Amino acid sequence: MQFSRRRRLVSQPQDGLYGHCLQFYGRPPAENISLAEFETFAFERLKLLKTVENLGVSYVKTSDQYTKKLYSEFSNLNFPHKAEADDKKEQTEYEKRRKDHISHFILRLAYCQTEDLRRWFIQQEMDLFRFRFSGLTSKSKTEFLHQNNLQYDTVSMEQKKALVDKLVSSSYAVSGATVMEQDFYKVPFQDALDLVRTRKVFLKGGYAYIPHQDIIAIVLNDFRTRLSKALALTARSLPAVQSDERLQPLLSHLSHAYVGQDYSIQKNVGKISLEQIDPLSTKSFPLCMRQLHKSLRENHHLRHGGRMQYGLFLKGIGLSLEQALQFWRSEFIKGKVDADKFDKAYAYSVRHMFGKEGKRTDYTPYSCMKVILSNPPSQGDYHGCPFRHSDPELLKQKLQSYKLSPSAINQILELVKGMHYQLACQKYFELTHNIEDSGFSLNHPNQYFMESQKVLGDGKDVKREPETPHREAAASKGLGASRQNAEEMEDLDALFQDD
Amino acid sequence: MSSCDYDSSCLPDLLPLYYRRLFPFSQYYRWLSYGGVTKNYFQNREFSFTLKDDIYVRYQSFSNQSELEKEMQKMNPYKIDIGAVYSHRPSQHNTVKSGTFQALEKELVFDIDMTDYDDVRTCCSAADICSSCWTLMTIAVRILDRALREDFGFQHLLWVYSGRRGIHCWVCDEAARKLSVAGRSAVAEYLSLVKGGEETLKKVQLSDPLHPFIRESLAVVEHYFIQYALMGQDILGNSKTTDKVLNLWYSLTMLVLHVREDLQSFFQSEKNPVKRWKKISGLVQQQRVTSRKGCQYIDKEIMLQYCYPRLDVNVSKGVNHLLKSPFSVHPKTGRISVPIDLEELDKFDPFAVPTISLICEELDKPRTGEEEEVVEEEKKENEIEAAERRKIRDYKRTSLAKYVKLFDRFLDGMARARKGEILRKSDLQKEF
Numbered sequence: 001m002q003f004s005r006r007r008r009l010v011s012q013p014q015d016g017l018y019g020h021c022l023q024f025y026g027r028p029p030a031e032n033i034s035l036a037e038f039e040t041f042a043f044e045r046l047k048l049l050k051t052v053e054n055l056g057v058s059y060v061k062t063s064d065q066y067t068k069k070l071y072s073e074f075s076n077l078n079f080p081h082k083a084e085a086d087d088k089k090e091q092t093e094y095e096k097r098r099k100d101h102i103s104h105f106i107l108r109l110a111y112c113q114t115e116d117l118r119r120w121f122i123q124q125e126m127d128l129f130r131f132r133f134s135g136l137t138s139k140s141k142t143e144f145l146h147q148n149n150l151q152y153d154t155v156s157m158e159q160k161k162a163l164v165d166k167l168v169s170s171s172y173a174v175s176g177a178t179v180m181e182q183d184f185y186k187v188p189f190q191d192a193l194d195l196v197r198t199r200k201v202f203l204k205g206g207y208a209y210i211p212h213q214d215i216i217a218i219v220l221n222d223f224r225t226r227l228s229k230a231l232a233l234t235a236r237s238l239p240a241v242q243s244d245e246r247l248q249p250l251l252s253h254l255s256h257a258y259v260g261q262d263y264s265i266q267k268n269v270g271k272i273s274l275e276q277i278d279p280l281s282t283k284s285f286p287l288c289m290r291q292l293h294k295s296l297r298e299n300h301h302l303r304h305g306g307r308m309q310y311g312l313f314l315k316g317i318g319l320s321l322e323q324a325l326q327f328w329r330s331e332f333i334k335g336k337v338d339a340d341k342f343d344k345a346y347a348y349s350v351r352h353m354f355g356k357e358g359k360r361t362d363y364t365p366y367s368c369m370k371v372i373l374s375n376p377p378s379q380g381d382y383h384g385c386p387f388r389h390s391d392p393e394l395l396k397q398k399l400q401s402y403k404l405s406p407s408a409i410n411q412i413l414e415l416v417k418g419m420h421y422q423l424a425c426q427k428y429f430e431l432t433h434n435i436e437d438s439g440f441s442l443n444h445p446n447q448y449f450m451e452s453q454k455v456l457g458d459g460k461d462v463k464r465e466p467e468t469p470h471r472e473a474a475a476s477k478g479l480g481a482s483r484q485n486a487e488e489m490e491d492l493d494a495l496f497q498d499d
Numbered sequence: 500m501s502s503c504d505y506d507s508s509c510l511p512d513l514l515p516l517y518y519r520r521l522f523p524f525s526q527y528y529r530w531l532s533y534g535g536v537t538k539n540y541f542q543n544r545e546f547s548f549t550l551k552d553d554i555y556v557r558y559q560s561f562s563n564q565s566e567l568e569k570e571m572q573k574m575n576p577y578k579i580d581i582g583a584v585y586s587h588r589p590s591q592h593n594t595v596k597s598g599t600f601q602a603l604e605k606e607l608v609f610d611i612d613m614t615d616y617d618d619v620r621t622c623c624s625a626a627d628i629c630s631s632c633w634t635l636m637t638i639a640v641r642i643l644d645r646a647l648r649e650d651f652g653f654q655h656l657l658w659v660y661s662g663r664r665g666i667h668c669w670v671c672d673e674a675a676r677k678l679s680v681a682g683r684s685a686v687a688e689y690l691s692l693v694k695g696g697e698e699t700l701k702k703v704q705l706s707d708p709l710h711p712f713i714r715e716s717l718a719v720v721e722h723y724f725i726q727y728a729l730m731g732q733d734i735l736g737n738s739k740t741t742d743k744v745l746n747l748w749y750s751l752t753m754l755v756l757h758v759r760e761d762l763q764s765f766f767q768s769e770k771n772p773v774k775r776w777k778k779i780s781g782l783v784q785q786q787r788v789t790s791r792k793g794c795q796y797i798d799k800e801i802m803l804q805y806c807y808p809r810l811d812v813n814v815s816k817g818v819n820h821l822l823k824s825p826f827s828v829h830p831k832t833g834r835i836s837v838p839i840d841l842e843e844l845d846k847f848d849p850f851a852v853p854t855i856s857l858i859c860e861e862l863d864k865p866r867t868g869e870e871e872e873v874v875e876e877e878k879k880e881n882e883i884e885a886a887e888r889r890k891i892r893d894y895k896r897t898s899l900a901k902y903v904k905l906f907d908r909f910l911d912g913m914a915r916a917r918k919g920e921i922l923r924k925s926d927l928q929k930e931f
Contacts, residue, residue, distance in 0.1 A: 169708040189651060190678070193685040199710045203689075206652025206674065295697070304813075344553045359597075377696025379615040379809060390698035 018097035020140075021080045022132050024148045024223065025230075029102045035246060038106060042254055044077045045103035049124040056127055060419065062134075070131055109247075110254035112235040117255050122227055129223050133216050145219070152218060155184040155209060163202065167209060170202035174211050183212045192217045263316045263365050263446035271318040274327055280317075284452035286425060286445045287386045287398075288371060289313050295382040300335025305375055306383040307346075309366050311353050316365035316446040321354045367444045368422050387412075387421040404431060505833030505854040511551065513855045514575040514828070520893045521858060522571070523826060523903045528564035529910055531581075533671075534917045543603075545582030545589040547821055548574055549830075557582075557821075558589040577830045580821040584676075602819035607653075607675035607683055609690075610814040610822060611639045612665040619805045621732045621740055626831075628664050628849060634727040636666050637844055639808030641719045643668060644841065646690060646712060655913050657906075658839040660852055662829025666839065667822055671913060680818055687815040692716070692807050701747050703803040705796040717799055720806045725773055728805050735772040747804065748779075748797050758782055825906070828855050837902040838909065853898040861897040 033041075051073045059066040074080075080096035104125070111121035136144065145151075160167065160179055167179050174182075192208040195201035195217045202209040210218060242248045272280070281293040292310040296302050302310065307328075314324060328350055332342050348357055355362035368385065377384040386395060392413060399409045408431045415424035426442040433455045440451055532541045546567075547557040556574075561567040571579075583602035585592070592600045613632065617624050622631045640658055647653045647670060655671040678686070689712070695702045705713065734740050745762070765778050780798040787795045814820050823829075827836045833854035839847055894903055 166711045169714075170710055172708075190674075190682050193681055197685040197688045199689055199712060202711060203650040204652075205649070291698070341553070375813070376694065377698070378694070378812070379618065379696065381696035382698070384696060384698075386698060389696060391695075391700050394698055394700065 018094060018101065020144050020147055021093075021097065022129075022136065022144055023097070023101060023104075024226070025101065025104050026148070026226075028105050029098075033102065038247075039250060041099055041103035042106045042110070042250070044079075044099075045107055046254060048073060048077055048079060049107070049121075049128065052124045052127045052131070053120075061127065061130070067131070067135070071135075107254065108231060108234050109238070109241055110251040112231040112238060113255060118228070118231045118235075121231070122224060125227060126220055126224055130216060130220055133219060141215070145215075150219060150222060152185040152187055152210075152215070155186050160184060163204070163209065166202050166204075167211070170209070171200060171211050171214065173213060179211075185210045185212070185215065185218065187218055191221045193221065263444055269318055270320050270323070272323075274323060277314075277327070280449075283456065284449050286448040287428060288384065289445055289449075291386055292382050296331055300331050300333075301337070302383075303381055304349075305377060305381050307349065308353070309371060309383040311350065312363055312365040313445050313449075315353060315363075317449050321351065321356065324350050324354070365444070365446050368425070368442065371445070372421055385421055385425075387416050387424045392416065399428075402432075404428075505856045507830060507833065509856060510577065510828070510830060510833070511575070513859050514577070515572070516859050516862070517828065517855055518568075518572045518575060520862060521897065521899060523894065523899075523906065524564055524568050524571075526903060526906050526910060527826065528567065530671075530906075533673075534914065536917070539588075540584055543585045543588055545585060545819075545821075546824075547580045547582060548576035549578035549580075550574060550576055558592050560589040577828070579824040579827040581824045582821045583819045604676045605818050605820075607670040607678055607686065608815060608820070608822045609643060609668040609670075609687070610661075610665065610811045611636065611667075611808055612661075612811060614664065615809040615811065619732075619734075621734065626664050630848065630850070631727070631731045633849060634723055634731065635806065635808075637847070638719060638723050638727075638806050640666065640668075640839070640841065640844055642716045642808055643690060645715060645719070649715075650689075650712060651686065654916065655909070657825065657909055658841060659825045660834075660837055660839055660847070660849060661823060662827070662834045662836040662852075663832050667825075667836075669822075669825070680816060683818070684812065684816045687810055687812045690808075691810055691812060692803055693809050701800070701804070703800040703807065705800055705803075707795070709796070716807065717803070720802050724802050724806060725776075728802070729772040729776055732805075733772060734805060735775045741766065741775075744801060745779075747801055748783075758786070835899065835902070837899075838905045840905055853902075858894075858897040858899050862893060864896070 051070065055066050055069055059069070078096055078099065080093060080100055107121060111117045133141065133144070155163075157180070164176060164179050167184065168174055168176055186207050186209055189196050189203055189206055189208045192201060192210055195208060195210065195214060196203065201214065201217075242251070277293070278297075281290050285293065289310060292302060292306050295306070296310065311324065311328070314327070319327065325347060328346060329339065329342050332346060333339050337346070351357045353363050371383070372385045372388045375383075377389050386398070390398070395416065396409055396413060399412060404412075408427075412424050412427050412431075415421075415427055422442050425448070426438060429442065429448060429452065430436065430438050433452060435455065438451065440447070442448060442451075528541065531544055542560060542562050544560060545557070546559040546561070547555065548559060549555050559570070561570060582589070583605040586599065586601045586603055587595045613620075613623075613628050613635065614625055616632070616635055620632045620635075622629050644656060644658070647656055647668075653670050653672045653675055657669040657671060659667045659669065661667055692713070693702045694704075709717075728734050734744055749759075762778065762782065766775060769775055769778070779801075783795075783798040786797075814822065823836060825836050825838060828834070829836060833856055834849075834852045835855065835858070837852055894900055
């Protein structure tokens with residue numbers, strides 16, 4: 001079967017194509033594959049990437065648990081992992097590597113179409129690559145670098161001698177003795193941004209001095225650059241692929257799978273009155289929104305980050321544009337902003353949120369992941385995730401003031417300590433709604449709100465979310481997936497119910 | 500100079516004069532053209548103007564210096580912001596296919612605003628500043644300037660007073676202008692030590708080993724800490740501020756009771772803040788020896804929380820983010836946004852920065868005899884040339900002169916570096 005011009009090329013002998021268990025995906029596959037295999041490969045890689053995403057939120061990426069869970073997913077899905085392909089299993093190892101190769105290229109087709117999709121795909125593939133590369137033995141790493149022609153400038157002995165103190169204090173795992181033994185690479189700081197960002201590398205004159213053990217940082221950067229270029233190229237040749245009516249629906253299916261429920265559906269517009277917001281904020285708002293609401297009422301102002309996070313949430317629970325304008329104006333003019341200033345400086349951004357200005361994008365409410373991972377709050381900010389961005393001591397006081405029992409507070413703080421912020425929030429939900437097991441896995445503030453309304457039986461006032469299959473899809477996305485429903489994800493179709 | 504007190508209601512009268520006779524257009528154009536190396540670098544640059552009554556116009560762009568001059572003299576903006584260099588002329592952004600109009604390059608910028616220090620200032624709050632808390636800006640410049648030059652290898656840093664309560668930095672090196680969004684945010688995060696919002700008390704967290712960048716930064720903070728924080732801000736002066744400091748420590752660990760008691764009784768008898776601080780850091784040292792992970796650097800963390808620069812990371816991140824332009828007027832204070840001379844940094848006084856009222860008044864002062872002669876001579880010369888010359892001389896008669904000179908010096912430095920780069924490249928290619 002032939003799928004695109006690319007696959008129509010002469011099928012070459014595949015020996016020696018997969019000389020290493022890890023690939024840089026430099027060359028696209030040139031063989032013919034069946035439609036069934038195409039589909040299976042794509043689904044399984046997608047599943048792998050989703051696991052990568054889920055685990056990345058729940059665990060520190062270098063922790064044992066992360067490694068263990070991801071490793072087991074690898075073997076479940078038959079992706080290559082171990083460097084040493086023992087001879088007996090050579091054939092299966094070849095199959096695994098082939099699958100790794102082909103499935104990566106299929107998803108490139110599905111995920112090259114928009115900026116958002118590309119970002120998601122690159123992020124997951126990078127995490128995947130990092131995980132696999134760091135699992136390699138040092139010998140195997142060198143082989144990989146060699147096979148893929150990755151060469152970096154090393155730092156001379158004299159230079160190392162001169163900088164030894166600084167090199168030692170820039171990296172956790174380098175000591176005075178090992179500095180002289182191991183290679184250091186000197187690259188422009190732009191090529192090692194992850195190390196720069198976290199201050200885990202020595203910088204001098206615009207160059208980063210990277211110890212051999214951190215070489216993953218530069219390799220990964222190379223990986224990112226190449227992949228992002230490749231995706232841009234793929235996007236250009238996409239029309240040719242999409243003209244194949246067998247592939248088109250499949251690809252669009254695949255690319256929709258990652259998004260999950262976005263809570264932007266406007267069916268519930270106007271179902272909430274402004275007077276309801278105060279009582280709802282204590283009953284049915286997740287802590288992050290309750291905090292924003294409270295500080296808005298107290299300070300009659302919210303900074304940009306807070307306005308975005310809270311404003312979009314309110315839009316998601318059903319405030320209309322007119323209501324939103326009224327809501328924000330009435331609060332802001334109680335503070336330092338007069339009505340005139342509000343109309344000039346803030347009304348625009350409210351309309352913008354509703355897609356009535358600028359690019360006219362109808363913005364979607366922020367998910368937990370977005371709240372937790374992007375734009376952390378700084379001085380004067382009240383946005384973010386209270387479980388992630390509060391001092392544990394302050395969080396404790398806050399929970400006490402909300403009349404939670406000491407044992408309940410401890411349960412929540414334990415989860416926070418383990419960095420399970422969404423689980424902590426879900427625990428808070430269960431405790432405040434007096435239910436044992438909420439039966440959903442929380443990944444969106446608006447989901448919290450709807451679930452709460454459902455439990456409280458006030459559903460008549462707000463739009464009730466019917467039990468559609470996309471609830472399952474959403475569930476498989478969130479933190480809960482890492483708990484027990486990883487297995488429940490077997491039904492892959494659940495992933496595709498969103499569109 | 501009480502006669503030059505600024506009154507914002509005069510702004511509409513003063514701005515035309517400022518843009519006609521004082522604004523350093525030729526230097527400004529020279530800056531943003533960057534030697535004319537890249538095609539359309541100036542032409543594709545976004546400017547945005549804030550006009551009277553907060554009317555905001557984005558996506559202005561100009562083909563050359565004279566068009567920029569004419570437009571500014573026509574519109575008399577209250578405030579000028581500079582944005583990115585785009586793929587097309589910003590003024591025509593509506594005519595190109597959506598998605599193709601993209602921000603390509605911009606200086607790497609930093610914005611430090613005094614309001615972000617409100618929880619650690621005892622003297623003023625919000626938009627107010629005084630000479631005491633201005634030290635925070637001095638510290639910020641010292642720390643960031645060193646790191647941007649030595650760690651990141653940038654050379655062309657333009658530090659500018661924002662006109663009211665903060666400072667901006669424009670990193671103009673080619674490598675900085677070409678940085679990606681990820682690159683900008685990585686630099687900004689490397690430089691950020693104070694983290695957390697209103698729900699975080701302790702905003703600085705150090706861990707072993709201390710990165711060389713942190714050591715260098717600490718050295719700067721230590722240099723100012725006693726004079727600024729202990730004496731000037733008097734953060735250990737009364738019980739309220741003292742508690743705030745100590746809470747950063749207490750909140751962290753259950754301090755052994757006797758240490759706490761020891762501290763309390765010491766503080767009862769000792770009122771001298773420097774001695775009080777010595778006691779605190781002495782106790783921390785002791786604790787450091789007797790293990791206790793997590794609070795081994797608490798004294799340093801306190802110092803950083805009170806003094807370390809607080810960056811608005813979002814301003815630095817975006818390529819398309821706008822920032823108030825140098826030599827723009829601050830409409831609230833009337834002060835001109837002027838470059839800061841790093842050699843005189845400790846003497847920089849925001850209150851001594853000339854206001855638009857002052858420099859406009861200086862224009863009206865009678866000329867000295869010498870100048871009078873020149874004017875006579877000029878009458879014989881070509882009319883246009885004379886007008887041009889008069890404009891140059893105009894700003895030289897005002898307090899703006901030394902700042903324009905500073906700007907000139909900065910531009911000369913960039914021109915020299917560009918020339919050196921061209922020579923180096925041609926040497927490499929063996930073309931003579």
